[in-house]
Amino acid sequence: MVDTKLWSHLPADVCAVAALGDEDRIAHIRAKRWIDYPHAARVLWRLEELYVQPRSDRMENLLLLGRSGMGKTMLIRKFARQVTLDLGEPGIVRLHPVVVMLMPHDPTAPRFFTQLLRAIGVPSADSCEAIMPREATILRLLSEVGVKVIVIDELNSVLAGTARQQRCFLQLLRWLSNELRVALVGVGVPETRHALMSDDQLRSRFMHLELPDWQEGEPFTRFVTQLIWSLPLRAPSRVNGRRLTKLLLGRTGGITLGVCKVIERAAIAAIRSGQEHLDLSAFERDEVWDGVDPGLPPLSVARRTVRVRPG
Ligand SMILES: Nc1ncnc2c1ncn2[C@@H]1O[C@H](COP(=O)(O)OP(=O)(O)OP(=O)(O)O)[C@@H](O)[C@H]1O
Ligand SMILES: [Mg+2]
Structure with a gap:
């Protein structure tokens, strides 16, 4: 029996998920969730x-x-x-x-x-x-x-x-x-x-x-913090520094899809490695950023050329 009180950094509903095995927690991270902003x-x-x-x-x-x-x-x-x-x-x-x-x-x-x-x-x-x-x-x-x-x-x-x-x-x-x-x-x-x-x-x-695209400021910091809290990592993450904000905004162009993608990948890597939390070093691994480009909508399948043809 896992003692969920150990994870007081997590909201109650996420504690229950944190008690699951690694693969179930990873599946949970890959599933969509709504974060208010x-x-x-x-x-x-x-x-x-x-x-x-x-x-x-x-x-x-x-x-x-x-x-x-x-x-x-x-x-x-x-x-x-x-x-x-x-x-x-x-x-x-x-x-x-x-x-x-x-x-x-x-x-x-x-x-x-x-x-x-x-x-x-x-x-x-x-x-x-x-x-x-x-x-x-x-x-x-x-x-x-x-x-x-x-x-x-x-x-x-x-x-x-x-x-x-x-x-x-x-x-x-x-x-x-x-x-x-x-x-x-x-x-x-x-x-x-x-x-x-x-x-x-x-x-x-x-x-x-x-x-609008995300900019530096309280709403973005809060969005990132809430997103990280919603992930079933068993140790508290240290991620509210300005350096991480700048890194995320600079490398994703302030697009939500890219921000969510890199955080989810870093969290999955933290489960697989047993580290169980995120800090700045979690975002220093190149594979976390695969396909994310600040100039383009990252990893989007919906990009298509918009062209008006004459009638
Ligand atoms: N409020 C949110 N909470 C958590 N994740 C979000 C939120 N909004 C967006 N995302 C993340 O961003 C991704 C892209 O969202 P979505 O597909 O709605 O974008 P879109 O603006 O419709 O893009 P497109 O114009 O390419 O269709 C989602 O799959 C999800 O990972
Ligand atoms: Mg869409």
Whole structure:
């Protein structure tokens, strides 16, 4: 029997994990976890505000921007989870007040609706244009599941379309917002802003919010400390010095993905070596930094060239 009181540096829920064997603890480190920070809390608060707005002819929408790897997708998933939890027990009809969909790479209406219907679990939504339900059916399906907010992740994919495809897509967004009276949340890298700029009506209805790159300061130190506390290492880590902050920010470019990746790798190495804690020396090993580059979104699979082709 392991005495969990030995690990008073850990929160109670992490103590239970710290009692597990090495491989289970490593699996826990590799799994995703949510760490709160002020910018994320502010975005969540704005999303909540959009969610509770009454349906009207002029819905407020939001464009959430941030560099690749800053944590946009994690944030909108957290918001969708929160809303679903608040709904309590699922009834006969599965409600989808918040629909999170992925913008298709090919920004055409059939592909967009396929993704949208897939996000609410409509099985007939195949990528075949011929069986695409009519607009009226789509509207009925969406209102039956009680959609209030549609989140379109990776909206920047619209920039890969021709100028004509982009225009048609913006018309489609306007139509959705007006007909369905739902709030739209676009999510993407900062260039996504250009996609909406060309449409006056949409531009004035989208509030812009940014998840900025991390900078030196209390919020970053707190984020790193909380992240390290959430990892089941059996000895207390000594990591709140300025040198570590500078190292992390300098080598990751202040991108959340890179920061989390190197800390997780260092923690796994600390378990394997038996050191069981992190200090500056844990970040001096080259392998901890593999693939992390301050100029690029680190280790991201979502990087793609954004190019506007003439219509
Ligand atoms: N609040 C958070 N708590 C813990 N880890 C986080 C948090 N936000 C982001 N991360 C880490 O950063 C990684 C990247 O997050 P995410 O995929 O949401 O970024 P993104 O902004 O959507 O990137 P992209 O634009 O490339 O899609 C996550 O896999 C996770 O490791
Ligand atoms: Mg994402």
